[in-house]
Amino acid sequence: MSAGIHHATRLGLTGGIGSGKSTVARMLVELGAALVDADQIARELTGAGGAAMADIARTFGADFLDATGALDRPRMREHAFAHPAARQQLEAIVHPLVGRVSEERVQAALAAGHRLVVQDIPLLIESGHWPRQLSAVLVVDCRESTQISRVVARSALTPAAVQAIMASQASRQQRRAGADIVLYNDGLSLPALQAQVRLVAQRFGL
Incomplete structure (x- = not known):
């Protein structure tokens, strides 16, 4: 953990399609974080x-x-x-x-007293803009084969279509290299994932 991360108020959250990023975001909110979802x-x-x-x-x-x-x-x-x-x-x-x-929603959440604001940003690593505004970056990571199987199971997309989307995103290596914290979400049950998310939240005072 980088020095000073425990003082952070703005946590960038990212991960490839099918990584479980949205599930992690929801769990952080349940633990008291505010969420600003760039996709939404x-x-x-x-x-x-x-x-x-x-x-x-x-x-x-x-x-x-x-x-x-x-x-x-x-x-x-x-x-x-x-x-x-x-x-x-x-x-x-x-x-x-x-x-x-x-930025308007982040400032509103901070003004409302939230200790941690999670910014869910799909293209966080690809952008040179976002990381400068964040206190730390959390990457949700899993194997590419897991990404494909998860997205195919929940959508009408074919494996080839999912691979095309993945090819347009940062690679696993690029995301991991840009992370302060990597949460490896492969083969975890929901309770096990919740336990990992709880550890992350504790690092930010939640």
Whole structure:
């Protein structure tokens, strides 16, 4: 554990698809942490009437909006995988807004007296922006074969589709290298995972 981590108030949480990151986030909240979920904020911003939608419609056209005026996520996902420049355009619209709303919610949680604010950030390692704002980084890690089997079991995605998503994310090695704490979530029962999360929470005064 790095010096000073026990004084941290902002814990970055990340992990690849199927790592169990969302489960760990929920357990930390149950132990008293506040959660700021970047993915949830992005969904709000790209929902009907969301703050990102006018720029998205202007950049990509009405074909990428669904009947409610929200982002047509499956269509955009397919387009962004096929055209990396489109993904960069979308991120240039959405990411600054996510950052601003995240910061507002972090400050509100700190002002409300939360000792620990967990920032769930899927692209934390890929971003040069987030780590500078965080007191520490927690990475939820597991084998790639485990990621694939978990996501296939819970969704309509094929193994090849899951592998394509994984290929677009940071590698396990990159995530682990950027971590202050690695929680290895492979072959653990839920009670065993809860025990690991409780140890992490104790390091932050919860």
